[in-house]
Amino acid sequence: MRRNKKTPALTEDLAVLPLGPVLELSEARPLYIDEGVSPVAYSLTLAAGECALIECHDSQLAQRFTDLCAGMFTLASGSAKCLGLDWQTLDERRTNALRGLMGRVGEEAGWIDFDPMQINILAPSLYHTYTPLDELVDQATTLSEIFGLPGLPIEMPPHMSFLDRRRSEYVRAFMGEPILLLLADPISREPEDLYNAFLGQMTMACDRGCAVVWIASDRSVWKDYAQEDMQFLRLSDGGLNPMRGL
Amino acid sequence: MNVSPEHGLPPSGTPRAPQPAEDRAVSGVSAGQKKNTAPAPKDQSPLPVPLRAAERFAVIQNLLVLTGHFVRMQSRFMLVLIGSSWGVICQAVQPLTWRRLVRMEFWRSLRQSTGGGLLSVLVVAVISGLGIVAQAVFWLGFAGMTQMTGSILARVLVREIAPVLVGVILLGRSGMLIVAQLGVLTTAGKLRILSGMGIDPFIALIVPRTVAMTVSGFTLGVIFSVVALGMGYIVCWSQGIVTMPIWSFMFQVAASVSKPDYLGIPLKFLLSGFSVGLSSCLSGMDVTQNDSLSTMIPRGFSRGILSILTINVVIDSLFG
Numbered sequence: 001m002r003r004n005k006k007t008p009a010l011t012e013d014l015a016v017l018p019l020g021p022v023l024e025l026s027e028a029r030p031l032y033i034d035e036g037v038s039p040v041a042y043s044l045t046l047a048a049g050e051c052a053l054i055e056c057h058d059s060q061l062a063q064r065f066t067d068l069c070a071g072m073f074t075l076a077s078g079s080a081k082c083l084g085l086d087w088q089t090l091d092e093r094r095t096n097a098l099r100g101l102m103g104r105v106g107e108e109a110g111w112i113d114f115d116p117m118q119i120n121i122l123a124p125s126l127y128h129t130y131t132p133l134d135e136l137v138d139q140a141t142t143l144s145e146i147f148g149l150p151g152l153p154i155e156m157p158p159h160m161s162f163l164d165r166r167r168s169e170y171v172r173a174f175m176g177e178p179i180l181l182l183l184a185d186p187i188s189r190e191p192e193d194l195y196n197a198f199l200g201q202m203t204m205a206c207d208r209g210c211a212v213v214w215i216a217s218d219r220s221v222w223k224d225y226a227q228e229d230m231q232f233l234r235l236s237d238g239g240l241n242p243m244r245g246l
Numbered sequence: 247m248n249v250s251p252e253h254g255l256p257p258s259g260t261p262r263a264p265q266p267a268e269d270r271a272v273s274g275v276s277a278g279q280k281k282n283t284a285p286a287p288k289d290q291s292p293l294p295v296p297l298r299a300a301e302r303f304a305v306i307q308n309l310l311v312l313t314g315h316f317v318r319m320q321s322r323f324m325l326v327l328i329g330s331s332w333g334v335i336c337q338a339v340q341p342l343t344w345r346r347l348v349r350m351e352f353w354r355s356l357r358q359s360t361g362g363g364l365l366s367v368l369v370v371a372v373i374s375g376l377g378i379v380a381q382a383v384f385w386l387g388f389a390g391m392t393q394m395t396g397s398i399l400a401r402v403l404v405r406e407i408a409p410v411l412v413g414v415i416l417l418g419r420s421g422m423l424i425v426a427q428l429g430v431l432t433t434a435g436k437l438r439i440l441s442g443m444g445i446d447p448f449i450a451l452i453v454p455r456t457v458a459m460t461v462s463g464f465t466l467g468v469i470f471s472v473v474a475l476g477m478g479y480i481v482c483w484s485q486g487i488v489t490m491p492i493w494s495f496m497f498q499v500a501a502s503v504s505k506p507d508y509l510g511i512p513l514k515f516l517l518s519g520f521s522v523g524l525s526s527c528l529s530g531m532d533v534t535q536n537d538s539l540s541t542m543i544p545r546g547f548s549r550g551i552l553s554i555l556t557i558n559v560v561i562d563s564l565f566g
Contacts, residue, residue, distance in 0.1 A: 066442075067442060070442050072438075072441065072442060092446070093342075096445070097444065098444070099441075099443060099444030102444075104442060104443060106439075108435060108436075108439055110435075110436045110438075110439025110442075110443075111436075112436065112440075113430070114427050119350070123347055123443075123445065124444065124445065126346040126347040126350070127345050127346070127347040127348075127444070127445050127450065128444060
């Protein structure tokens with residue numbers, strides 16, 4: 001599979017700057033209390049290929065924490081960095097370009113209901129890359145088949161079942177070989193074929209050097225994936241706290 | 247108090263409520279006594295204490311706050327519209343803005359606004375041609391002012407009526423759709439999710455739609471003018487009011503267009519489309535969780551109409 005050609009917004013940064021960890025939260029304390037994430041200090045460092053498994057029983061908090069990792073919060077103190085680039089100091093164009101290197105799965109998929117699903121799936125790649133359309137379609141079709149869809153879905157999102165929308169979300173998240181996956185309660189153990197396909201793609205992504213933040217409300221979903229070198233954490237209103245394995 | 251002799255009511259006819267003893271004493275009527283008609287001495291109310299400087303300042307401050315709040319509430323959307331207009335222009339001239347997703351959105355919006363509004367424009371243009379042009383030609387001929395036909399049609403139909411009608415058609419056919427779509431996206435929180443994927447909603451949604459509506463406004467405006475004039479000519483020619491060929495008729499209209507109008511008329515078409523597109527996008531995004539389609543649509547429509555009329559008045563005042 002060919003690697004996507006990125007937009008020029010980041011190429012100069014990536015060429016000049018020494019790259020730091022893929023994700024680095026250093027005592028990052030959000031400024032506002034009313035945005036669904038507690039204004040406590042969060043610390044987390046993920047290098048390429050590393051994975052953080054985080055238990056969280058509050059779906060809104062999980063979603064907002066992934067937003068924090070994507071630099072969508074103003075910080076009162078501390079810093080949040082991606083590839084060594086501080087979200088707070090980047091201009092808007094570079095911020096968007098950096099977010100384009102991420103894959104996200106969450107409770108709120110954000111489908112545009114008046115666009116067909118193939119446009120929804122390809123939208124981030126069409127916006128952020130120069131990869132030819134044929135290659136993007138081939139890549140999306142291959143991923144769709146891996147996740148159990150008959151091909152690249154072309155229906156409107158409201159006309160699709162919940163499970164098919166979920167599959168489409170995985171396709172969108174894994175498109176373009178992301179460098180960071182932010183997953184907020186992405187999957188349950190059923191259906192098993194989808195679960196296995198998801199774990200397979202996750203493993204391939206990590207082997208490629210993609211860092212993963214996987215938040216789950218039920219830790220049993222990690223059973224077939226967790227390894228000793230991964231970080232185990234618990235996310236609550238008190239912040240991020242280490243957790244002893246599974 | 248005068249009491250009427252028949253029923254003991256005051257002259258007004260309203261029955262009196264029974265008074266407590268202390269009140270009766272004050273008013274000069276005590277239990278077991280006849281009514282005393284002598285006026286009772288008035289209670290002297292205490293004189294008002296003059297306001298201190300701090301209180302006066304607080305009153306003035308509150309008045310200023312209220313005035314400022316009212317002015318800001320009334321002018322907020324207009325200021326947002328002006329600022330966003332500049333933003334759209336700045337982004338639209340940058341090649342990097344026109345990524346594939348934005349280009350797709352532009353062509354889709356252009357198809358929707360131009361293709362969707364074409365039939366409505368043709369129908370309205372035919373009706374205008376039948377009504378306005380035919381009547382103008384007939385009555386000018388009746389008054390012996392046939393040579394004024396071209397200039398009056400150019401001034402009234404092409405310069406004044408066409409931009410407003412095309413703007414209203416665009417607003418109703420495409421603007422309201424934009425308000426509804428973006429309003430639903432905003433209230434569902436999906437714009438934030440788009441931002442989370444690095445897709446700027448301003449670049450991905452507002453810029454292409456506004457530019458598409460601008461192009462559409464100009465296209466539909468030209469189509470409207472040509473069809474309305476052509477229809478008017480056909481009606482007049484069929485009734486024998488006009489005998490010149492259609493090219494001469496059109497040339498007469500074109501020749502009577504003044505130099506400033508060669509800039510003013512296209513500007514009106516362009517800016518009507520631009521203002522409808524942008525005001526619809528902003529009305530769709532300028533919603534709260536409490537808003538629904540029943541509140542967004544009327545607000546978007548009134549803002550759109552206001553922006554069309556404002557554009558026309560401003561250009562008229564600039565180009566005479």
